[in-house]
Amino acid sequence: MSETIRESAGVASAGPPADVELRSVGPCQYEIACRAGTGMRVPARIFADEELLGQIRRDRSISQLVNVTTLPGIVDAALGMPDMHEGYGFPVGGVAATRLPDGAISPGGIGFDINCGVRLLVSDLRGEDVTPSLEALVHEMSRSVPAGYGRHGRLALTRDEMDRVLGDGCPYLVREHGLGRPEELALIESGGVIAGADPSQVSERAKRRGEDQLGTLGGGNHFIEVQVVDAIFDERAARAFRLFSGQVTVLVHTGSRGLGHQVCTDHVKLMDEALHRYGITVPDRQLACVPFSSPEGRSYFGAMCAAMNFAFCNRQVIAQRARDVFRRVLHDRPGAELRLVYDVAHNTAKVERHGDRTLCVHRKGATRAFGPSSGEIPAAYRGVGQPVLIPGSMGTASYVLAGTDEADALSFSSTCHGAGRAMSRGAAKRRVQGHVLRKELLARGIVVRCPSNQELAEEAPLAYKDVDRVVDVVHRAGIARKVARLRPIGVVKG
DNA sequence: ATGTCC
Numbered sequence: 001m002s003e004t005i006r007e008s009a010g011v012a013s014a015g016p017p018a019d020v021e022l023r024s025v026g027p028c029q030y031e032i033a034c035r036a037g038t039g040m041r042v043p044a045r046i047f048a049d050e051e052l053l054g055q056i057r058r059d060r061s062i063s064q065l066v067n068v069t070t071l072p073g074i075v076d077a078a079l080g081m082p083d084m085h086e087g088y089g090f091p092v093g094g095v096a097a098t099r100l101p102d103g104a105i106s107p108g109g110i111g112f113d114i115n116c117g118v119r120l121l122v123s124d125l126r127g128e129d130v131t132p133s134l135e136a137l138v139h140e141m142s143r144s145v146p147a148g149y150g151r152h153g154r155l156a157l158t159r160d161e162m163d164r165v166l167g168d169g170c171p172y173l174v175r176e177h178g179l180g181r182p183e184e185l186a187l188i189e190s191g192g193v194i195a196g197a198d199p200s201q202v203s204e205r206a207k208r209r210g211e212d213q214l215g216t217l218g219g220g221n222h223f224i225e226v227q228v229v230d231a232i233f234d235e236r237a238a239r240a241f242r243l244f245s246g247q248v249t250v251l252v253h254t255g256s257r258g259l260g261h262q263v264c265t266d267h268v269k270l271m272d273e274a275l276h277r278y279g280i281t282v283p284d285r286q287l288a289c290v291p292f293s294s295p296e297g298r299s300y301f302g303a304m305c306a307a308m309n310f311a312f313c314n315r316q317v318i319a320q321r322a323r324d325v326f327r328r329v330l331h332d333r334p335g336a337e338l339r340l341v342y343d344v345a346h347n348t349a350k351v352e353r354h355g356d357r358t359l360c361v362h363r364k365g366a367t368r369a370f371g372p373s374s375g376e377i378p379a380a381y382r383g384v385g386q387p388v389l390i391p392g393s394m395g396t397a398s399y400v401l402a403g404t405d406e407a408d409a410l411s412f413s414s415t416c417h418g419a420g421r422a423m424s425r426g427a428a429k430r431r432v433q434g435h436v437l438r439k440e441l442l443a444r445g446i447v448v449r450c451p452s453n454q455e456l457a458e459e460a461p462l463a464y465k466d467v468d469r470v471v472d473v474v475h476r477a478g479i480a481r482k483v484a485r486l487r488p489i490g491v492v493k494g
Numbered sequence: 495a496t497g498t499c500c
Contacts, residue, residue, distance in 0.1 A: 088495090113495040150497055209497070220495055261496045347495085425498095 020062050022046065022053065028082070028477040032066060039283060040069040046080035047411070047477045055422050055465055056084050061091035067283045068096050072291070073103020075359065079411055081366050082473040083420025083465055087111065089286025092365035092421075095414045098292065100351065100358045104280070105297045106289035107271065107304070109362030110349050112264045114304055115311030116222075116255030117189075117345035118367075118389035119319055120400065123326065124335035126246040127228040127489065134226065134447055136329045138490035141224055142449035144321040148494040149219035149455070152212040155317070162199075162207050165214065169193030169309035170316045179320050180340075186378045188343040189368060192312040196351070198302025202259070203266050206303075210259025210310055215317035219494030221418070221459055222254040223394065224322060226490035230397070233482040237402045240384040241341050243484050250326075250338055251398055251486065252318050253391040255347065256311035263307045267300040292360050301349070308348060315343055341400075342378075342387035344368060346417035354412055361412045369415040369480050371405030388480050390471060393419040393464035394448075394456075395441050397487055399471045401480035415480040416471070419464035428463035429454065441491070450493040459493065 022030040025045070030053065032044040044065045048056060056062060061084050068078040068090055075097050084093030089108030098104050123130075130137065146153050157165065164172045170192025173179040185191050217224065229247045232238045243249075256263075271288040274296045275281075282288060290296040323338045330336035346367045349360055370377050370386040377386040385402030392398045396419065407413045423431070434453025437460055441448050450456045474480045 092495095111495070116495070149495095152497095218495075219498090222495085255495070258496065265496090 028473045034069065040066065041074050042069050043077045044069050044080065045077040046084065047473055047479065048082045049469070049473050052082045052465060052469060052473060056080070059086040061086045064089065064091045065094060067287055068094060068109070070283055071096055071098060071104045071106060071287070071289060072280055073098035075099050075357065079414070081416040082470045083365065083416045083418055085421045087364060089284050090364055093416065094364050095366045095412055096362045097354065097359040097412045100360055101293040102291045103360055104289035105292045105301060105349060105360055106287055106362065107264050107268045107300060108286050108288065109364050110304060111347040111364045112261045113255040113347055114260035114263060115308040115345045116347040117311060117315065117343065118391050119252040119315045119343040120341040120387065120389050121250040121319055121322060121338040122242060122341055123248045123338055125248045127248060129335070130226070130248050130330070133329050134490050137226055137325060138447045138449050138492060140325045140329055141322060142492045144325055145215065145217050145224060145318050145492065147217040147492055148451045151216050153215040155212065155214050157211045157214060159207065162211055165313045166199035166202055166306035166309055167197050170312050173313055173316050180316055184340040187340045188312060189345055192316065192343070194305040194308045196301055197305035197309050199306050201299045201303035202263055202306050206259050206262035206266065209262050210257060213257040213259065214314055215321065216257060216314070217254050217318065217492065217494055218257050219455055221393065222494055224318065224492040225251045225398070225488045227251060227398065227486040227488050229484050230487040231485040233484065234402065237384045237481070237483040240381055241387050241400060241483065242339070243400065249486055250322050251389070251391060252315050252322065254314060254318065256307045257314065259310050260307040263303045267303060270296055271300070304349065308345065312343065342389060344387070344389050354408055359412065361414070363414050365417045365420070366414045367417050368413060369401070369403035369407050370413050371403045371407060373405050374403070385481065388415055390416060390467065391418050392467040393461050394459045394491060394493060395444070395446055395488060396461050396467055397485045399467065399482065400484040400486065401471065401474070402483050404478055404481055407479040410477065411479045415474045419467040419470060421463060422465045423463040425458040428460050429457050431462065432457040432460040446488055447490045448493065449491070455494055
């Protein structure tokens, strides 16, 4: 058997996606009923409008979401976000909560890029203040943050340092390496350290892959953007997040690189071999899972949390580099100091209380979005909601949203994670030439640094759904609230 | 997403 299980067979009863009956059950909500004899344990529910639903139906993601409803211990419903598309076993843009202690944990429900996520930094400068320095900012950023597939960084972690990164996350980098400010730790999801991390469950191979990757961006849709706030939708929330119209911001979108990928690969294989011992059958081998409380479940959860810490640290290092570049290029000009607004993950599984239940909430391409009354968000944002950071596709807008209290019941406090692919990488390459796209972006005033024209073409805006529409849907559905839109002026890509 | 097939 190959290490990554590639065969994938959907539930026969789910039928071709285009034929699945979707019933409107609320504002921007559609449901596939739980049907007897199909193995479904709960309904599947999708947040979308007609247009996005049409796009979602074009791939196998709806069948995959129906498969997710068969996971042991799943509660309420398997949820699809409006940016949903096909993924490994489980759709990207999918949420599944299983009841603890014995509900399932499935690596496919988190994804290969464990703790892929987003960090937002803001300056006190306005767009026109940086325009003359924009080329230099983007250029220096591309020099100090290695970008692109397979790239390695300038930090080489010893094995002890790696274990501290994996076990202790951002507080370790701040307190023992001076990388970042102590007061900013509270502005990272879970304080930048997941308590359940167990570095001893991360394979040597995974640690080796990660040892020179801290502070690197990676490829695909990962990016660092210099942006300008071009719309404010909620003045009060924007003030709380310290955002203003015309302001220059920096958004970092990356994850756990080869280390997280290897953790996923290792544990999918282990679970594929183990699940029969727990009497579990899944409609697709890519949905391999075990009870959360089993040895294999604890091992994966410990390793996955450690990979989450690695990703938080990766964004921490990159943010420090961006901060240094801003200081240097803008000659310590007042206002050039980058401040952290928030850092949030969108590929995770977390143990959370929802109502009176303790659940393992799988979010794959779905952002945690806690509401104003949550006790687990920074004090500065109580009464407003957690900042929810939504990276758009290259050259298009990104969004800052705020979590809502209603999302607890609607989506286990989860929302979308971005535009979501509408076209495969291959299809995008056939439709777009990288060097043409580069010129088009430049003509729109966007400076791009990307080592590969091919990778650029794969990330063309036409390969993605319309992020404005995706965000409108989550706003209308009540699972997040629009706060501000960010327009890119400089992009560093893999 | 990913040392893009150990």
